[in-house]
Amino acid sequence: MVARVIPVEPFDLVIFGATGDLARRKILPGLFHRFRAGQMPSDAKIIGSARSEMESAEFRTLVGAAIAEFVAPDLRPQDQLDAFLQRLDYVHIDATGDTGWDALQKILRPDTIRTFYLSVSPALFGAIAERLSTHAIATPQSRIVVEKPFGHDLESARALNRDLLRHFDEAQIYRIDHYLGKETVQNLMALRFANSLFEPLWNATHIDHVQITVAESLGVAGRGGYYDQSGAMRDMVQNHLMQLLCLIAMEPPSKFTPNSVRDEKVKVIEALDPVPLRDIVRGQYRTGRDNQSYFDDVENPDSRTESFIAMKLTVGNWRWANTPFYLRTGKHLRDRVSEIAVIFKDPPHNIFPNKMEGRKGNALIIRLQPDEGITLRTTIKEPGPGGMRLTEVAMDMSFADALGKDLTSQDAYERLVMDVIRGDQTLFMRGDEVEAAWAWADPMIAAWEEAGQRPMLYDPGSSGPEEALMLMHQGGRRWRPIGD
Incomplete structure (x- = not known):
């Protein structure tokens, strides 16, 4: 199967924090893939910006090295x-001062879609948005990521x-969550709403x-300072899960439009019942x-921040009355797996x-990583004579096998950045959605901080604390094995 590539309109994309890790690993290699695929128009312009002073030629060298590191040789x-x-071009800009903004204004084209990607600390979002406005760089058709x-x-x-809404309309703001750019996540909507x-x-x-599981096999070494201020709840549950x-x-x-989809997502968050400790x-x-240990990785022997969390929650509406949703995510677990069961x-x-006896029952398994695909577990008669013997079989659709490797090789950032250029906000969070998620999460965080309980210890390479297994066993259920 050959992927259909639909080119986007001409654009100027400014990447703030263009010399940072995310830009080097994901954003710039992703843009190169879209260029190779023919989706990027010939007159598209990508402008890097950061605190570092360098010439455009130096920036191109840096980007070339990043692509050589993160893109396979046969794909470059x-x-x-x-x-x-x-x-590519480059402008040295002081995000909190006045340096570089006039230079940026001069190289941007007046009648082209302007997209500003803020790959920087959230502490700088307001300052950059303000300067894009006061220097008349942002236009009514501009987008900010x-x-x-x-x-x-x-x-x-x-x-x-x-801070963002002072200078941009909600229709111009794209809050990016790379999980929503995964092929399987989008296929989940097609699976539900395009099939009877x-x-x-x-x-x-x-x-x-x-069951929703997002497990990582690595710990937090190298980013312990950030992680110890957030933990699994803030880092993963409140957004990705x-x-x-x-x-x-x-x-x-009612229709597949950005606000119709996001309206329904907000309703789910608002319907979530409070989760007791x-x-x-x-x-x-x-x-x-x-x-x-976690204490060593974050250099804080008194830390009470969780590297693992599991919870049982319910959605208080007619569709899901008394149906539990089990969420689980953690570091240093048995394998790197993301799936919905x-x-x-x-x-x-x-x-x-x-x-x-021993039958597990029907299950629909949606795999996000490492091998994107969907599996439907069914019960059939075991082949051969000897009476009615039942066995289980998995009807497996690996996207790479069924649709071709070319259709599954896109990184989530590639798809999402092109959606920004198109002006499609379907896969991006709206402001009220973000606030609703925090309104749900904050009471839980406050409750366990008040209780003062330390997180349970678990062995690296395991499935997490034994208490997480008991959370399921209490209802006569079992977690799916991590890495199964």
């Missing part, structure tokens, strides 16, 4: 790389939104529970054979009473 022919680098974290709590999220097979079953009558939950639990939107398990990894209820009447 020299002639195409050279052509891409010619579209901001990276997470979108605040540290509800109060700071509201302040951040106010699943939607009639997508409710409490037929679904026993839902919340987005996955919304797509699973949302009602069908007894339904939350927090953990920290201890020292292992090949790793330091929708576990269906057993048939209302079992006509094979002696044949169903």
